Amino acid sequence: MILKQFVLGAIEDNNYLLIDEKTKEAVLIDCTEESQQIDNAIKEYGATLKYILLTHGHFDHVLGVNSFRAKYHCKALIHEDDKFLLDKMKDFARSFGIPSVEIQNVDGFIKDGEVIEFGTNKIKVIHTPGHTKGGVCFLLEDKIFTGDTLFCDAIGRTDLPGGSFQQLKSSIEQRLFTLDENITVYPGHGNSTTIGHEKKYNHEL
Numbered sequence: 440m441i442l443k444q445f446v447l448g449a450i451e452d453n454n455y456l457l458i459d460e461k462t463k464e465a466v467l468i469d470c471t472e473e474s475q476q477i478d479n480a481i482k483e484y485g486a487t488l489k490y491i492l493l494t495h496g497h498f499d500h501v502l503g504v505n506s507f508r509a510k511y512h513c514k515a516l517i518h519e520d521d522k523f524l525l526d527k528m529k530d531f532a533r534s535f536g537i538p539s540v541e542i543q544n545v546d547g548f549i550k551d552g553e554v555i556e557f558g559t560n561k562i563k564v565i566h567t568p569g570h571t572k573g574g575v576c577f578l579l580e581d582k583i584f585t586g587d588t589l590f591c592d593a594i595g596r597t598d599l600p601g602g603s604f605q606q607l608k609s610s611i612e613q614r615l616f617t618l619d620e621n622i623t624v625y626p627g628h629g630n631s632t633t634i635g636h637e638k639k640y641n642h643e644l
């Protein structure tokens with residue numbers, strides 16, 4: 440599997456493009472904005488974008504969704520508990536000083552335990568509420584994509600609508616820290632890390 444990381448937007452969000460080497464089916468994890476770089480990578484590998492998987496509904500992770508859906512006819516999926524964030528996106532973005540944003544549309548909802556396939560790869564959805572109600576992580580063999588739930592040496596903020604520190608703490612401790620310590624963590628912002636490193640050195644819990 441090919442993994443490409445793109446750092447996009449004003450808040451430097453990580454978007455991850457995963458491509459199955461054999462079938463060229465691809466998924467994009469989070470979708471900050473239209474991106475020539477991502478378009479080029481899709482073209483370069485001859486990839487077919489099947490899904491946009493959203494870790495949560497905050498504007499900095501989703502504002503490219505409509506444009507990617509239109510361009511690649513892929514399906515965008517989010518946890519249902521974050522749908523309200525998409526609906527309230529205009530108010531939320533305004534509170535961050537971003538004056539006008541377009542409401543983003545999704546094609547379906549994902550839930551805890553669901554498995555999403557592309558090529559021969561299977562991505563498991565792990566619901567990890569706390570940063571937002573519908574926050575999820577995506578587990579694929581020895582990799583986990585954690586959005587704003589878990590960062591390198593930090594955790595997501597819990598002061599935004601739907602956030603809860605207690606919930607985030609228990610999501611991380613019960614759903615992520617119980618995974619193999621060698622799993623690489625690919626967060627929504629900043630550097631990658633491992634489950635083992637965060638269990639030992641993350642002091643925000």
Ligand SMILES: [Zn+2]
Nearest residue numbers: 495497570587
């Ligand atoms: Zn967020």
